[in-house]
Amino acid sequence: MQLVQKKQKEVTHKRSLGEWVFDGAVFAICLLIFLSIVYPLYFVVIASISNSTLVSTGQVTIFPKDISFFGYSEIFKDQRIWTGYGNTILYTVLGTAVNLLFTLPAAYVLSRQEFRARRFIMFAFVVTLFFGGGLIPTYLLMKDLHMLNTMWVFILPFSVNVYNLIIARSFFESSIPKELYEAAAMDGCSHFRYFGSVVLPLSKAIVSVIGLYYLVAHWNDFFTGLIYIRSNDLQPLQIVLRDILLSNQVFSQGAGSGGAAGGYAQQYADQVKYGVIIVSTLPILLVYPFLQKYFDKGVMIGSVKG
Amino acid sequence: MGKRLAILAILTLGAGLLSGCGGSEEGSGESAQTTPDGKVKLTAIMTKHPLTQEFSKMKWLQEAEERAGVEIEWQEVSADWGQKKGALLAGGDIPDLIIGPNAITDADYAQFPGLFEDLTPLIESGAPNVQTMFGEKPETKAISTQLDGKIYGLPKYQRFWPETTTRQFINKQWLDNLGLKAPTNWDELYEVLVAFKEKDANGNGDANDEIPMDFAPSGTGGFGPFMPTVLLGSQGITLTDNAGQGYFVEDGQVKNFFTDERYKDLVAFLHKCYAAGLINTEVFTQDYTKYQSVARGSGDTAAVGFTWGWEVTDRVGNTLAPQYESLAPLKENAASSDPLSWTYDYNSLNYGVNMVSLASTSKNKEAAVKFINELYDPKVSMQVLFGSLGTNIKDNGDGTYAVLPPGDKAMDPGTWKWTTTWADNGPMYIADSLKLELGTDMQSVGAQTEPLKAALDGIDKEKDVLPSIFIKYSVEDNNTMTLNNTSMLSLTLSKWAEWITKGGVEEQWDGYVDSVKKTGIDQNIEIIQKYYDDYMSKN
C-alpha cells in the first residue's frame, strides 16, 4: 500500500481508444438519463405558470402558454405560509440535530465488535421497523407525555430512525479501518474521544447522507402536524401547503354536492398544484450542493491526512 | 468532544421530556372558563370546505357567538379529517363542539359510546329553534335519532336544492350545424353521436377533434354523479343519490343493478358506442379535472357533444355554455313504453346528518346549546348557507331577502358562496316559509332541470326511492355491508370498464352474476330490505 503512494505522481495519463469509447458511452447514457429526468421537472415549472386547461389537454409541452402567476399569488396570499416556513425550519434544524446526536453515537457503538449486547440490541431495534402498536396507542402515549400540540412532538418521538442507524452502523463497520482504534486505544484514547476526533471526521460522507435523510424527512413530514397539532401557530409548512393544494382540487368531488365551485378556479387548479411543489422544495434544494462535496471521490482519506 | 456529545444528548432528551411535561395545558374544554367580559369560552372543530375563508372574517358568525354569549376557539379543518378523527376520538379529548357534514358518523357514535352528549333534554330546555325544525319537518328529527333513541348529532335542511345532481347536456350548435334533431332515445342518440364523430360538427375544419360523448370518470369506490348510469332511468330504474353501489328500490323491492339484465343492456349499448369511437377513449383514466378541462374546448370551438354535469357553465365554461342545451331523459328505443326515470338526489342534496355534535365532557353545555340554537335561527341559517347580510344577502326590508351577486367579479356565485361562508357544510334550517330570492347559479340550475321535470315528477317517492339518508344501520350490519361492498365493487367496477372498452358482456354475464353473488350482494340486499321495510312501516 505505502509503496503505491510513492508511484502516484509517476503515473502518466494516456487514454487508449477503449477509454475513449468507454467515456463516450458513459457520457451518452448519462445524457439520456439527464434528459429523461429534466424534462418532467421542467414541465412542472412551466405548468406552474401556464393555463391549467391548456396543461391538462396537452397543449403545453415546451413553452409555457397563457402565462400567469395566479398559482403563486394564491399560495402566498395565505399568511399562514410564513408561519409554516418558520416552524418547519425550526423543526427541521432542531430535529435533525437531535437525530444525529442520538443516532450516530448509537451507530458507532453497534459497530463495535466487542460490544457484547450489540446483536441483541440490534435485533430489538430492527423489530421496531416492523412491529408497531399503531396510531391509537401512539397517540395516547403522546397525550400522556403531554406532547400533544407542542413542538416537541416533531422532534423527540422517533428521533432514532432504525433504518438510518443501520446504514450508519454498516458504514462505520466497513469503512473505518479497525487498526485505527487499536492504535488509538494503545495511546489511552477513550471511545468518546475516538468517536469525536477520529470516526466522525472520517465519516463526513455518511454523516451528510444521514443528515440529509433526516432533514428531508422532517421537511416533508406532514403526518405529525395532522395528527398531533391543533394550533395553527404550530403547523408546519407541509400542512399549510396541503390545505392550499386541496382547496384548489375540490372540484374532483363533483360540483353538485360540492357546490358549483366551477369555472373560476378550474382554470388555475393545476397551477397551484405544481406551484406548491416548487414552493415547498426550493429551500431544501439549496442544501444539497453544500453536502454534495462530501461525496466526492477520496474525500475521506484526504481528511485523515489533512 | 465525544463525551460532550453524549452528555449533551442526554441533557437534550431530559430537557425535552421535561419541557414537554411543562406544557400541559392543551386548551381543551376541560375547565370552565370565561372571558373578562363574561363570555363563556368554548372550543370547536369545524370540517370546512377548503375554499372557505377564516372564520374570524365571517360577520354573521361573530354576531351569533355574541348573541349566545360565547367566545369560540375554532380549529378549522379542511383536509384529512378522516385520519385525524380516529386518533382524536380514541384519545378521548375532544373539543366542546364538532361541526361539519357527517363529521361524526353514526358508526362513530356507536363505536365511542359516552363521548358525545345526548341532546334530547338540552334541546327541550334550551333550543327552541331546533324544536321548531323538528316540529315543521319531522323527518329532521327522524334522521337525527339513533337506533337507541338518542340524539347525538343535529341535521340540516337546506330546501332550495334541486331533485337531482346530474343534468344532461347536448351541443345544440352541433346539432344545428349538421341539421339534426335532438335525440329522444338511445338509437337516435347513437345516430347523432356517429354524425358528431364523422362530420366536422364544430365547423373548425378538422373532422376528427370532436368527442361525441364524455362522462365523469367512474372511480374505484362506486358510481357518482355525471355518469351514464343515469341512462338506467330509460329502463325504469330510479337511482337514488347516484346509487354509487348499485342499490335501488323498485316497487318496494330492494335490488342491485349490477346483477340486473337492464344494466347488461346499458353496458352493451355503451360498448357499441365505445367500439364505434363515440366515447372519449380516456373516459376511465382521466381525472375529474381533465374531464372538466376537455369540455372547455379551445376558444369558442367546443370539444364535447353529449355529456352530463351539474350546471352548464360549470360543465363547459362561460364561453361555450350558450352552445349547449339541457336534454330530457332518453327512451331506450322508439317503441319502449317503460316509464322514464332519472337519478333522484333530493334527499342527499337537501338534508344532511350529524352536522353538529356536543362533547359529553364539555363543562359549558348550556352555553354550547345556546350557540347551536343560534345556528338554527332562520335568519342565521340563511347566512350560514349564503353569507352575511349586507355583503352576501340583501335585506329588502319587507321580510324578504335576496342573494347578492359575488363581491369579487372574477368569481362565479358558487365559488363566492363557498369562499365567504360555511355554505352547505354548516348546520342550518332553511324554513319553507323563508322568502329568499336565489342567486343566478341556483336559478340556472333550476332552469336546466326543467327538461327532467316530467321524469322526476313521475317517480313514485314511496315505492321507488331508497331513502338511504334516513336509515340508520346497526354497527354489525354496517360492517358486514362495508366488507361485502368493498369486494363487490372491486369486481363489478372493473367489469364495467372492461366490458365497455373491450366488450364481452353477453358472453360473460352468467359467470359474472355468480361471482357477484359470492361477494355477499344478496346478504346486503337482505339487510337493506329489512331496514327499508322497517323505515317505511314507521313513516
Place this chain on the structure above:
Amino acid sequence: MVPKNPYEHPVNLRAYKRKKPTVLNTFRRDYQLWIMIFPAIVVIFIFNYIPMYGIQLAFRDYNFAKGLTGGEWRGLFYFNQFFESYQFADLMKNTIVISLSTVVLSFPAPIILALLINQLRWKRAKKALQTTVYLPHFISIVVMVGLLNVLLSPNSGVIGHLLQSMGLGDVNLLGSTSTFVPVYVLSEIWQHCGWNSIIYLAALSTVDPQLYDASKIDGASRWQTIRNIEIPALIPTIIILFVLSMGSVLSTGFEKIFLMQNSLNLPVSEVISTYVYKIGIVSNQFSYSAAIGLFNTLINFFFLYTMNLVARKTSETSLW
C-alpha cells in the same frame, strides 16, 4: 493484480480475548459505549416499544369504554375473516407482483447510476447530473400521479404521443392491466433512483484514491477497476440494503397505487393497503385492519429474518 481492499481485514480482537469477560467486567469496560447508546435505547423503548401493546387489537374487538386492551378476545377471528374474504387471493397476488417487481427492478438501479456518475470524467457534467437526479424525490405523490396522468395520456400526453409515433400507440398506459405494473415500477425508479444512489455515492467516496492509481499502474481497464475496486467497496452497503428491502416483500405504498387506480386497471391494482383503506374508511374496522397489518408484518419480518440469516452465513455483513 489489484490489491485487496485494506479495510477488509478480519477484526482483531486479541485485546479482548485475553480473559473471559464477566458481565460486570464487560460493563465496566464498555461503560462509555453504554452511555453513547443510552439515548437511542430510551427513545426507541418509549416511542416504539411502549405503544406495542396495541398489537393486541388484531385479536380483540375495539372497545372504547374499556380501552385498547379491554375488548372481547376474538383470537384469530379477524385473520380468518381476511383469509376467507372473496378478494384474498387477488389481493395477495397483486401485492406480491407489485412489490417484488419494485424490489427486483428498483434495487439495482441506484447502484448502476452511482457507478455511472462516478465514471463521468467531465466534472461539470457530473455535478449537474448529480444535482438533477435526486430532485424527483421531492415531488409529492399527488403531483407525481398528476404528472403521470398528463404525460402518459394517449390523446394529449408527450410520452403518449412519443409511443404512438414509435408505433406502440393504441395502448392506454394509464388504463390497462398489462401496463399498470410497468408504469408504477418505472415511475418509482424515475422518482427515487437518484435519491437512493446518494448512499452508494457516499460509499464510493470512501475508496482510497491510491487504489485507483495502483490499478492504473497495473494497466487495469476501467471496467476492471469498477469490478475489482468499486463494486467491492459497495458490497457491504448493498447487502444491508438488500436485506432491508426483503422486509418489504408484502408492502406496497398506499397513496400512489390508490391514486393510480381506475376501473380499468383495478384487477391488478387492488392491493392489501388499498383494500384496508377502503374497508376502514367507512366504518371503523380497527381490529380487522390491525389483523391484516399484523399478517403483513409477520410475512415481511419472516423474509427479512431469513435473508439476514443467509447474509450472515455467506458474508460478514448482517443486520444483527
